[in-house]
Amino acid sequence: MLEELKKRVCQANQELARRGLVVLTWGNVSGIDRAAGCVVIKPSGVPYEEMKAKDMVVVSFETGAVVEGELKPSSDAPTHLVLYRAFEGIGGVVHTHGLYATAWAQARRDIPPLGTTHADYFLGAVPCTRPMRPEEINTDYEANTGRVIVERLAGTDPLHCPGVLVADHGPFAWGETPEEAVENACVLEHLARLAWVTHCIESYPRPISRELLEKHFFRKHGPGRYYGQNR
Amino acid sequence: MLEELKKRVCQANQELARRGLVVLTWGNVSGIDRAAGCVVIKPSGVPYEEMKAKDMVVVSFETGAVVEGELKPSSDAPTHLVLYRAFEGIGGVVHTHGLYATAWAQARRDIPPLGTTHADYFLGAVPCTRPMRPEEINTDYEANTGRVIVERLAGTDPLHCPGVLVADHGPFAWGETPEEAVENACVLEHLARLAWVTHCIESYPRPISRELLEKHFFRKHGPGRYYGQNR
Amino acid sequence: MLEELKKRVCQANQELARRGLVVLTWGNVSGIDRAAGCVVIKPSGVPYEEMKAKDMVVVSFETGAVVEGELKPSSDAPTHLVLYRAFEGIGGVVHTHGLYATAWAQARRDIPPLGTTHADYFLGAVPCTRPMRPEEINTDYEANTGRVIVERLAGTDPLHCPGVLVADHGPFAWGETPEEAVENACVLEHLARLAWVTHCIESYPRPISRELLEKHFFRKHGPGRYYGQNR
Amino acid sequence: MLEELKKRVCQANQELARRGLVVLTWGNVSGIDRAAGCVVIKPSGVPYEEMKAKDMVVVSFETGAVVEGELKPSSDAPTHLVLYRAFEGIGGVVHTHGLYATAWAQARRDIPPLGTTHADYFLGAVPCTRPMRPEEINTDYEANTGRVIVERLAGTDPLHCPGVLVADHGPFAWGETPEEAVENACVLEHLARLAWVTHCIESYPRPISRELLEKHFFRKHGPGRYYGQNR
Numbered sequence: 014m015l016e017e018l019k020k021r022v023c024q025a026n027q028e029l030a031r032r033g034l035v036v037l038t039w040g041n042v043s044g045i046d047r048a049a050g051c052v053v054i055k056p057s058g059v060p061y062e063e064m065k066a067k068d069m070v071v072v073s074f075e076t077g078a079v080v081e082g083e084l085k086p087s088s089d090a091p092t093h094l095v096l097y098r099a100f101e102g103i104g105g106v107v108h109t110h111g112l113y114a115t116a117w118a119q120a121r122r123d124i125p126p127l128g129t130t131h132a133d134y135f136l137g138a139v140p141c142t143r144p145m146r147p148e149e150i151n152t153d154y155e156a157n158t159g160r161v162i163v164e165r166l167a168g169t170d171p172l173h174c175p176g177v178l179v180a181d182h183g184p185f186a187w188g189e190t191p192e193e194a195v196e197n198a199c200v201l202e203h204l205a206r207l208a209w210v211t212h213c214i215e216s217y218p219r220p221i222s223r224e225l226l227e228k229h230f231f232r233k234h235g236p237g238r239y240y241g242q243n244r
Numbered sequence: 245m246l247e248e249l250k251k252r253v254c255q256a257n258q259e260l261a262r263r264g265l266v267v268l269t270w271g272n273v274s275g276i277d278r279a280a281g282c283v284v285i286k287p288s289g290v291p292y293e294e295m296k297a298k299d300m301v302v303v304s305f306e307t308g309a310v311v312e313g314e315l316k317p318s319s320d321a322p323t324h325l326v327l328y329r330a331f332e333g334i335g336g337v338v339h340t341h342g343l344y345a346t347a348w349a350q351a352r353r354d355i356p357p358l359g360t361t362h363a364d365y366f367l368g369a370v371p372c373t374r375p376m377r378p379e380e381i382n383t384d385y386e387a388n389t390g391r392v393i394v395e396r397l398a399g400t401d402p403l404h405c406p407g408v409l410v411a412d413h414g415p416f417a418w419g420e421t422p423e424e425a426v427e428n429a430c431v432l433e434h435l436a437r438l439a440w441v442t443h444c445i446e447s448y449p450r451p452i453s454r455e456l457l458e459k460h461f462f463r464k465h466g467p468g469r470y471y472g473q474n475r
Numbered sequence: 476m477l478e479e480l481k482k483r484v485c486q487a488n489q490e491l492a493r494r495g496l497v498v499l500t501w502g503n504v505s506g507i508d509r510a511a512g513c514v515v516i517k518p519s520g521v522p523y524e525e526m527k528a529k530d531m532v533v534v535s536f537e538t539g540a541v542v543e544g545e546l547k548p549s550s551d552a553p554t555h556l557v558l559y560r561a562f563e564g565i566g567g568v569v570h571t572h573g574l575y576a577t578a579w580a581q582a583r584r585d586i587p588p589l590g591t592t593h594a595d596y597f598l599g600a601v602p603c604t605r606p607m608r609p610e611e612i613n614t615d616y617e618a619n620t621g622r623v624i625v626e627r628l629a630g631t632d633p634l635h636c637p638g639v640l641v642a643d644h645g646p647f648a649w650g651e652t653p654e655e656a657v658e659n660a661c662v663l664e665h666l667a668r669l670a671w672v673t674h675c676i677e678s679y680p681r682p683i684s685r686e687l688l689e690k691h692f693f694r695k696h697g698p699g700r701y702y703g704q705n706r
Numbered sequence: 707m708l709e710e711l712k713k714r715v716c717q718a719n720q721e722l723a724r725r726g727l728v729v730l731t732w733g734n735v736s737g738i739d740r741a742a743g744c745v746v747i748k749p750s751g752v753p754y755e756e757m758k759a760k761d762m763v764v765v766s767f768e769t770g771a772v773v774e775g776e777l778k779p780s781s782d783a784p785t786h787l788v789l790y791r792a793f794e795g796i797g798g799v800v801h802t803h804g805l806y807a808t809a810w811a812q813a814r815r816d817i818p819p820l821g822t823t824h825a826d827y828f829l830g831a832v833p834c835t836r837p838m839r840p841e842e843i844n845t846d847y848e849a850n851t852g853r854v855i856v857e858r859l860a861g862t863d864p865l866h867c868p869g870v871l872v873a874d875h876g877p878f879a880w881g882e883t884p885e886e887a888v889e890n891a892c893v894l895e896h897l898a899r900l901a902w903v904t905h906c907i908e909s910y911p912r913p914i915s916r917e918l919l920e921k922h923f924f925r926k927h928g929p930g931r932y933y934g935q936n937r
Contacts, residue, residue: 130270182591445815643822
């Protein structure tokens, strides 16, 4: 089942490796078929170079139970499911161990919008969640990771903020498709690196103006967009 | 029309990607044929690896209107046109998202001339523009981006200062040809990185002396040059 | 003798080079056959690309004397032997000149557990030894290097802490096999780099909670592990 | 004439490019045949990838005049000649634009001996010259660059200190052969990068002890060396 989606999710995972966003077997991409009520996700701990479309695991959107696949799904699958349930407009989720985004997550800091490259993708800071509480860590850890993300995004359109930092852990990103989620994860890593270099030059860099933030975001997104070719 | 220039502009754009100065579809190179009154520029949002000479867009130097081409020109085309109109000696313009130059732009700082590598290409600091005002952002944004560059370069020979940082945004560079503009963009990125590392070692590094700055600039440029082979 | 182990140790050395953890001929990997009482190690000062399985040197676990091989063993062989004698559960040892781990060693600092990536491999800080004393340097230097490592690890399960920094020198790592030792050396370098970037963003980053440290370590290691596929 | 040396010098130049120590056409390697009274050096401003052995330029050790070759020699040739005249034991000289070594030169700082990697090659700090005076810049600039290097090395065995930083400019390195000079240039760049990262972690890192410095230097160099295979 879902052979086409398995193929796309597999390719999206390998794209993650090609872009240098993962180390060893770390990181994962999933995609959802909302009509079928199923999520397709990378198997746990399998090397990227050996991965094939048929190794992708299908889990139930409702229960998280494995619907098809011989391997165990990524241990982060419960986090993905919480995000798909909370953010109805998204079609793909990515978790990476990108060096710079992880460093900001370890510093427990939002990445401020310091320039137009940031504004092209995020209509505000890349938010960082609060650290998780002992009881959230000890029980139902991976689902609770999703819950602190949803808590942090409350009141924000997830497509205006297509990624987040989980404090002490690292980045999650999403998009309307698995491919767009990978692009957003890749951009998030670039923004984290760019903000880090900026921060080294100027300890307290000022965020850009609201006008510039909106100008760049909306020239690439929404009905008035004029960047790129007409679709 | 302008088939030869289209080919060169296309290659110059791909050189930008090969040198790691762009991410995804970001960045753009143009070239001008002043006799024909036309500028050839990269189309908006097209992947570098798929780009062909025939995809380049020809726009009018006077009006900015598309003269030839099936795709939309880069959304930064109005910035390029303002630069070509103000700087009569230039034949190519480049905009990149180079990490280090963008970080200095985000820090809203000139890159000081800290060594002879810098002096080989820039006869002074790489200047940073002032941040743009809300009204400049809301109306005619891309042309106004060119205007703050021209304002910042006032009184400077643009070939003695072949690049600039737009505050909160990133670098633009230029040269007598599209190829030279790409070389200058590549050097600007290197200088930004070098100044960043220097800055991390020594918080307030001193600029080099005027004598050393002029020695290195003029041994590579102008009538008394003795670096390189006789042309 | 030990042809299979020579082949694995040779491949593990070359993997080190492929992962960018060594410069020139620096660094080395060894493996032990405890039943045979022998350690197989890289020859001293031989380029990685020219190395063959038959160039590996077999030394006695007891005495350090060369048992087989035409080349001199790595000058760090006495350090490896001290570690194999002290840590009975390990089967491979690695020494690298990884840039970031060496920098922490030069700063004489433990790498604190700043995030879950760290906790996936180390159940606490990556410890740094004390600087060696003049008499330890002047006599029996390489064996004394092993002794300060063992001194620093006192009271710690070496498989819960599969690597260390030797002050003023650089990292050593180990594992149940040579391959696992290389993976741990590679992860140690990544953690050192990640902690460095974090440190640049936030001068005094706080270590993660004990609960999160144990959650991540034990979801990958020991009887209750649920990361990865069932072996 | 000197066909074999031309071939080696050409290869050494290309090795410099392969190791990422040069940008565009910057940097140069030379080698000397003291019996013939000639120095073979890279031509000025020629791309590394197009360079052939026959393009190397032969200049007189005494006068600096071109003895053979159709191209102009590197504009840094007079610096090389001053070094060959002052340091009788050296057979090759290298000038690079390595990012990290250049940054220390721009910061006008010695690179302190912060670890054993440094001690394996330099028996003390990598020294930085004083800035050059206006009159030294205005007249006979390239030879004066050599003279401030020689002034800084006064009283030091150049083979115990196979490289230097020219303040505001960048690194020069040397060795008994052109190949060894390239290795030393490559190591100098690595040490500069390593010291930079260390410096970011610990603002005032302490140099290593004299005992450790000598232990590592002399286990690789001189009559008592025991690193590597017997030659």
